[in-house]
Amino acid sequence: MEDWQKSFFEMLEEATHEVEQFFIEVTEEALEAVDAFFELSFELSEEITAQVQNTFVNDLDRFLNELVEPMFDVYLELEELDFTDQPDQYVHYVEPTSQKHPACMGCRNYHGHVYGGNLLVCGMHPSGWDDANCPDWETH
Structure with missing residues (x-):
């Protein structure tokens, strides 16, 4: 077993x-x-x-x-x-006179800055107004 x-x-x-x-x-x-x-x-x-x-x-x-x-x-x-050579050529301010832009004298819209040799007189009349009485003239 x-x-x-x-x-x-x-x-x-x-x-x-x-x-x-x-x-x-x-x-x-x-x-x-x-x-x-x-x-x-x-x-x-x-x-x-x-x-x-x-x-x-x-x-x-x-x-x-x-x-x-x-x-x-x-x-x-x-x-x-070289922007220092001729700074007047790029951006500067031009005052309106009795010979140049007489209609702009004292106007609040006058811009008068020169950009790259081009004067921007104002937004309404970029080249300025022809005679002494601009229709868009506004006092300061």
């Missing part, structure tokens, strides 16, 4: 060992699958990050080329101009 009990316990021990081996193998396979998943996720994440960075860099480069670069070019051109 002891033989079948001994065989039973050996068989039970063998079954326990086989089940334990099965779970060890399943765990190892699951860990490999999880590692592969995270590795793939990491690679995809790196790929997506690279694409986003490339898109951002391309958009920034296009922005700089289309908007900022022309403004920078204008700035450089302005920097090359």
Whole structure:
């Protein structure tokens, strides 16, 4: 009778060992699958990050080329101009006199600034009024 009990316990021990081996193998396979998943996720994440960075860099480069670069070019051109050589040529004030723009003397609409060599007399009559009686004259 002891033989079948001994065989039973050996068989039970063998079954326990086989089940334990099965779970060890399943765990190892699951860990490999999880590692592969995270590795793939990491690679995809790196790929997506690279694409986003490339898109951002391309958009920034296009922005700089289309908007900022022309403004920078204008700035450089302005920097090359020397406004101190002839300040009167750019903006200055001209008083009306009895010989030049007599209709504007004492008028609140008179502007009298010269821009780039062009006198702006007033908003209604940019070149001034021909005779001494302007219809838009207003006192200060």
